[in-house]
Amino acid sequence: MSKKKLDQEKQIAAAAAAEMVEDGMKIGLGTGSTINYFLESLGARVKKGLKVQGIPTSERTSVVCREQGIELLDFASVEKLDLAFDGADEVDTDFNMIKGGGGALMREKIVASAADRVVILVDSSKQVENLGSFPLPVEIIKFGFQQVERKFKAVGIDYTMRMTDYGQPYVTDNGNYILDCTMGEIIAPYAMAEKLKLITGVVDSGLFINLCDVLVIGRGKNVEMLENKRK
Ligand code: 5RP
Numbered sequence: 001m002s003k004k005k006l007d008q009e010k011q012i013a014a015a016a017a018a019e020m021v022e023d024g025m026k027i028g029l030g031t032g033s034t035i036n037y038f039l040e041s042l043g044a045r046v047k048k049g050l051k052v053q054g055i056p057t058s059e060r061t062s063v064v065c066r067e068q069g070i071e072l073l074d075f076a077s078v079e080k081l082d083l084a085f086d087g088a089d090e091v092d093t094d095f096n097m098i099k100g101g102g103g104a105l106m107r108e109k110i111v112a113s114a115a116d117r118v119v120i121l122v123d124s125s126k127q128v129e130n131l132g133s134f135p136l137p138v139e140i141i142k143f144g145f146q147q148v149e150r151k152f153k154a155v156g157i158d159y160t161m162r163m164t165d166y167g168q169p170y171v172t173d174n175g176n177y178i179l180d181c182t183m184g185e186i187i188a189p190y191a192m193a194e195k196l197k198l199i200t201g202v203v204d205s206g207l208f209i210n211l212c213d214v215l216v217i218g219r220g221k222n223v224e225m226l227e228n229k230r231k
Helices: 002-016 033-047 059-068 104-112 144-153 187-199
Strands: 023-028 052-056 083-088 113-122 136-138 158-161 177-182 204-205 214-219 223-226
Touching: 002 033, 002 223, 023 033, 023 104, 023 113, 033 052, 033 059, 033 083, 052 059, 052 113, 052 158, 059 083, 083 104, 083 223, 104 113, 104 204, 144 158, 177 187, 187 204
Parallel strands: 023 052, 023 083, 083 113, 113 214
Antiparallel strands: 136 177, 136 204, 158 177, 214 223
């Protein structure tokens, strides 16, 4: 499907999800192009008087929120969020996900874990049988990153260091690096997530296990909302 059509799917999924926000809610705000559409729709509601406060998952999202007049919070003043909204790179049939294509995976996971319900907005290309076609982002600390690379090689994980357009290693908002790992099909995502977290120097992986409550999919001109009944 063309990028234009996929963008339209993101846009209609995002607009439908923005209607789920109720007055007075505290919400999590993900990162990426789909969430930028969501913030546009939410911003339009805020301009009409909707009261909402959000915790952003990246500096980029904070900037968009300010442009849209969406009030920001942080975890110093809130323990629980009503809803968190985010995009995804892949979602499998068990609602497990690969995230972090936009580099914000750690903050996204913290925010998703603090929400009563997590709403994921995607275009139809993101739905897969098994995760793994999309390279799995793994955030690692800068100090001694060569040791993490050696460990990955030793256990047979193929990766590339994420780079900027200027040929420098990409640095996350947390000051870390990202290894994009070519895994092939990930048949046991939970076991893989655990395995990666046990490697010293790994901050976290982009495997989001059982964190999605509602999947909002733009498909053609329609929006589908799927509930994760396992949660
Ligand atoms: C950022 C993410 C994004 O949600 C994911 O990359 C999807 O992005 P987009 O909405 O641009 O397709 O995980 O870290």
